[in-house]
Amino acid sequence: xxxxxxxxxxxxxxxxxxxxxxxxxxxxxxxxxxxxxxxxxxxxxxxxxxxxxxxxxxxxxxxxxxxxxxxxxxxxxxx
Amino acid sequence: xxxxxxxxxxxxxxxxxxxxxxxxxxxxxxxxxxxxxxxxxxxxxxxxxxxxxxxxxxxxxxxxxxxxxxxxxxxxxxxxxxxxxxxxxxxxxxxxxxxxxxxxxxxxxxxxxxxxxxxxxxxxxxxxxxxxxxxxxxxxxxxxxxxxxxxxxxxxxxxxxxxxxxxxxxxxxxxxxxxxxxxxxxxxxxxxxxxxxxxxxxxxxxxxxxxxxxxxxxxxxxxxxxxxxxxxxxxxxxxxxxxxxxxxxxxxxxxxxxxxxxxxxxxxxxxxxxxxxxxxxxxxxxxxxxxxxxxxxxxxxxxxxxxxxxxxxxxxxxxxxxxxxxxxxxxxxxxxxxxxxxxxxxxxxxxxxxxxxxxxxxxxxxxxxxxxxxxxxxxxxxxxxxxxxxxxxxxxxxxxxxxxxxxxxxxxxxxxxxxxxxxxxxxxxxxxxxxxxxxxxxxxxxxxxxxxxxxxxxxxxxxxxxxxxxxxxxxxxxxxxxxxxxxxxxxxxxxxxxxxxxxxxxxxxxxxxxxxxxxxxxxxxxxxxxxxxxxxxxxxxxxxxxxxxxxxxxxxxxxxxxxxxxxxxxxxxxxxxxxxxxxxxxxxxxxxxxxxxxxxxxxxx
Numbered sequence: 198x199x200x201x202x203x204x205x206x207x208x209x210x211x212x213x214x215x216x217x218x219x220x221x222x223x224x225x226x227x228x229x230x231x232x233x234x235x236x237x238x239x240x241x242x243x244x245x246x247x248x249x250x251x252x253x254x255x256x257x258x259x260x261x262x263x264x265x266x267x268x269x270x271x272x273x274x275x276x
Numbered sequence: 277x278x279x280x281x282x283x284x285x286x287x288x289x290x291x292x293x294x295x296x297x298x299x300x301x302x303x304x305x306x307x308x309x310x311x312x313x314x315x316x317x318x319x320x321x322x323x324x325x326x327x328x329x330x331x332x333x334x335x336x337x338x339x340x341x342x343x344x345x346x347x348x349x350x351x352x353x354x355x356x357x358x359x360x361x362x363x364x365x366x367x368x369x370x371x372x373x374x375x376x377x378x379x380x381x382x383x384x385x386x387x388x389x390x391x392x393x394x395x396x397x398x399x400x401x402x403x404x405x406x407x408x409x410x411x412x413x414x415x416x417x418x419x420x421x422x423x424x425x426x427x428x429x430x431x432x433x434x435x436x437x438x439x440x441x442x443x444x445x446x447x448x449x450x451x452x453x454x455x456x457x458x459x460x461x462x463x464x465x466x467x468x469x470x471x472x473x474x475x476x477x478x479x480x481x482x483x484x485x486x487x488x489x490x491x492x493x494x495x496x497x498x499x500x501x502x503x504x505x506x507x508x509x510x511x512x513x514x515x516x517x518x519x520x521x522x523x524x525x526x527x528x529x530x531x532x533x534x535x536x537x538x539x540x541x542x543x544x545x546x547x548x549x550x551x552x553x554x555x556x557x558x559x560x561x562x563x564x565x566x567x568x569x570x571x572x573x574x575x576x577x578x579x580x581x582x583x584x585x586x587x588x589x590x591x592x593x594x595x596x597x598x599x600x601x602x603x604x605x606x607x608x609x610x611x612x613x614x615x616x617x618x619x620x621x622x623x624x625x626x627x628x629x630x631x632x633x634x635x636x637x638x639x640x641x642x643x644x645x646x647x648x649x650x651x652x653x654x655x656x657x658x659x660x661x662x663x664x665x666x667x668x669x670x671x672x673x674x675x676x677x678x679x680x681x682x683x684x685x686x687x688x689x690x691x692x693x694x695x696x697x698x699x700x701x702x703x704x705x706x707x708x709x710x711x712x713x714x715x716x717x718x719x720x721x722x723x724x725x726x727x728x729x730x731x732x733x734x735x736x737x738x739x740x741x742x743x744x745x746x747x748x749x750x751x752x753x754x755x756x757x758x759x760x761x762x763x764x765x766x767x768x769x770x771x772x773x774x775x776x777x778x779x780x781x782x783x784x785x786x787x788x789x790x791x792x793x794x795x796x797x798x799x800x801x802x803x804x805x806x807x808x809x810x811x812x813x814x815x816x817x818x819x820x821x822x823x824x825x826x827x828x829x830x831x832x833x834x835x836x837x838x839x840x841x842x843x844x845x846x847x848x849x850x851x852x853x854x855x856x857x858x859x860x861x862x863x864x865x866x867x868x869x870x871x872x873x874x875x876x877x878x879x880x881x
Contacts, residue, residue: 214302232300234772235326240493243291245490246501257494 205270208243209263212236222264240266248274277303279284284334290501293508294638297330300337307342312745312832315341316367317810318422320337320356328375331508336515349382350496353611357415369422370747371515372822374412376431377498379454381408389597390455391436398446406458413469421749421842423518423676425511426463427474428456438497448672452852466750467677467727470514477510478503519744520735523573523652524626524673525604526565527617529635530579530586534562534598536660539585550595561663562597569602572682573673574624574689577606578616578633604689613640616648619679624689625798627737629832632672636660674736677727681775681844688799691771709803710873716805718812721764728776729764732795736779737834740795741827742856747779759784759873760792761816765809767800774800778809787823789813790858794827794841801837804871810845811870813876819862825861 206217213220214231226232237260244266246252250273260266277300283298307314315336326347333345341864346364353374356364364372371759379867382405383389384416393401409426416424425708433440435448446454456475463471478486481503488500499507506586516522531538535558536548548555569575575598590600600606605623607616613635621628629650635641636656646654675682695712702708721729730748737743746754756759759868764777781793791813796806817825827842843850846866861868870876 200757208291209290213298215294235495236298238491238497239291240490241494242501246488251490253496256759 204247204256205267206243208240208247209266212243220263222262222267224263226261229267238250244270250274277305277498281334281338285338288335288338288505290331290504293331293334293505293647294327300334305342307344308771311342312371312519312743313341314344315519316344316346316370316422317373317515318364318367318369318371319373319375320352320353320364320379321373322351322380323375324350324496325373325375325498326341327497327504328373328499328508329500331505332373335505335508335512338519339512339516341515341519342724352508352718353412353499357412360419361735365419367875369420370827371518372416372420372424373511374416374424374426375498376409376412376427378405378455382404384513387436390451391766395445398451402446402451402455402458405531406455406462408461408633409459413463417466417870419469421515421747421753422468423483423594423747424469424471425514426459426469427472428459430475430483430486431456432479432683453833458761467730470676472510472514472598474510476790477507481506492549497592512675513674514673514676516672517676518734519736520748522630522673522675522735523575523632524630525574525620525624525632527570527576527578527620527631527633530577530581530589531639532636533656533663534558535589535593535596540607544588544593547589547593549589549593555595557661558594558599559665561660564664564667566597566602568667568673569686570683571673571678572675572685574604574626574685575602575609576604576624578613578620578635579608580610580613581608581644601690602686604692606757609668612643614644615652617648618643625738625801632670642719677729679728679731681777684773684775688772688774691769691774692772692799693841695769708871709871711770712803712873714805714874715768715877716808716874717766718763718766718778719878721755723760725764725766726755729762729779732776732779732792732797735806736795736797737832738798738837739801740793740832740835741791741838742793742830743795743832743835744781744830745794746793753780763809763813765796765805767803767805778805780809782813784822787821789822789825791818791825791827794838798837804874806841807845807868808870808874808876810841811868812876814861814863816867819869825863827859827861829857829859830855 206220209220213236241252241257246261248270256269260269280296280299282437284292319325329345333343336343342603344367345368346366346472356362376484413424413426429452431449431452437444439449441447462469463469476822476851486499487502491497528534536555537546539547549558550556563574571712589596605620607620617633621631628648630654632654633644634654634656641653644651657663699712703709733746752764761782763780764776764778767774777797778793779793780791783790783792814825827847829839829842831839842859845868847861849860850857
């Protein structure tokens with residue numbers, strides 16, 4: 198596992214209150230109750246702090262799954 | 277629960293605290309009623325406060341409390357406070373955090389228009405701002421018995437007026453400073469409402485870092501991820517003080533702690549201690565310790581040394597700040613430190629969990645914390661120049677009111693030491709007590725002594741029959757009630773004035789008087805003063821034609837010194853229900869007299 202994955206899993210598992218092994222790419226916001234608006238806010242700000250990037254408001258609303266986060270983050274870190 | 281808290285304990289980062297909070301909330305546990313370690317907490321205010329509440333909740337749990345936290349809605353505090361049927365009032369809150377930022381009250385154009393406002397306008401707006409906060413506070417005060425923690429305002433760093441901000445009567449910064457001063461003045465005499473110095477906490481942390489603008493604009497979260505846990509610590513100080521968790525005694529090592537070097541090897545001229553470098557850092561550390569002594573923190577010594585070498589520094593070194601008279605007890609010998617600390621606790625008569633241990637040597641620290649996990653063993657910095665900063669950042673000695681007893685506690689311990697010397701020379705305990713000229717004043721508590729009574733109720737652990745922790749508001753209700761009597765007891769002897777050291781609360785119930793609370797500072801245990809106190813209650817009860825006095829006892833881990841009080845004084849027929857054992861004294865058959873070596877005075881008849 199890369200350092201990148203490790204850090205991201207740490208944030209997601211703590212904010213969404215699930216074990217790291219249970220976090221799959223297709224985990225969706227609307228299907229998963231603990232992923233409420235406050236958890237979303239925590240995930241976004243922790244990722245911003247950890248990877249020293251920031252998300253546009255439109256990007257934040259457009260995150261619907263773990264996969265979305267990974268894609269967005271890769272794109273941000275590449276640019 | 278232990279598992280959930282573990283990660284927050286090892287790394288109390290915002291994410292870990294938040295995660296622990298959410299996990300605990302999901303368990304839906306209710307805190308036990310009537311447990312002294314239960315804390316009902318409400319956090320309300322003008323912004324998104326769940327993050328602050330989460331940190332405070334978990335940090336309070338880490339101190340061993342059961343917490344039930346209510347978090348108010350976003351900027352709905354006014355409705356919550358005014359509507360007595362709101363969720364805020366559903367539980368009997370112990371602590372209410374009211375977190376309001378100035379921007380939520382001020383006009384949206386306040387910053388923009390400030391430069392063109394007249395002094396009079398600025399003054400009026402400032403007054404309105406302060407009154408706004410105070411009116412919410414006073415509603416909370418009348419609607420609850422909670423301790424209310426309201427923050428002051430963060431004085432902004434930016435001002436539209438630039439460098440000449442303070443050339444104006446009320447510049448932008450002075451506008452907020454002035455509001456803070458007014459809040460402090462208005463709340464100065466209030467024993468239930470405390471002004472939390474958010475501005476100072478923000479300055480210490482760095483005002484530019486207290487807000488994360490991303491979360492502020494996205495979700496109105498008022499404080500950054502890094503600052504929120506630090507601010508929670510600031511609130512925690514009040515909770516600890518309220519719940520009697522303040523540390524009372526600092527146990528100090530000598531070599532490389534109070535002075536640099538080793539007295540046994542370097543000699544009195546060789547140790548580092550002086551008003552210039554090297555050694556000034558130790559002098560300043562000692563000055564700091566003396567400042568704590570002067571407000572009631574007890575000092576003691578625990579050092580591996582030859583007593584003669586060490587005492588020579590106290591007696592002869594010109595730069596030594598702390599003198600022998602400042603120490604309640606000293607253990608200077610070659611015994612292991614854990615054993616010494618146990619003896620110090622016994623000699624000073626305080627619990628190990630009230631003690632803090634300072635030692636530069638990590639091996640000694642490890643030994644003490646292994647044997648006595650209750651003692652707070654401070655991780656001393658390796659660099660002695662940081663000792664002062666370390667002690668200033670500890671924040672573990674907080675009490676909610678500083679009484680005259682606190683100010684003179686040090687002298688009282690000198691008296692105690694002299695008493696011990698006298699006791700050792702007296703042939704019998706009664707001889708000893710006779711020579712003390714004990715005078716005890718017992719009355720219904722007056723306004724002046726009430727803060728001290730509340731303090732004793734909050735922190736007395738050992739000689740405390742029921743350990744019922746009543747708040748200031750509750751004590752004042754008792755004082756007004758016809759069904760209750762709150763007694764205070766002050767003690768004086770030939771070595772000095774101990775001040776108010778005892779409290780009893782009587783609940784009147786027809787022909788029975790129930791002793792709901794009975795407690796004494798451990799300083800005065802062993803002088804039969806409790807007998808005089810009971811005798812006074814008996815006397816008053818007889819005057820009121822009461823048939824029986826019923827004393828209650830609730831055992832705790834710490835109050836065994838008080839366990840046989842009622843039995844010793846002729847109370848009988850113990851009956852236990854739940855945790856409470858009640859003992860009966862039948863006044864037709866029995867009585868309790870004031871011991872002949874104690875002079876009892878009563879102001880009112």
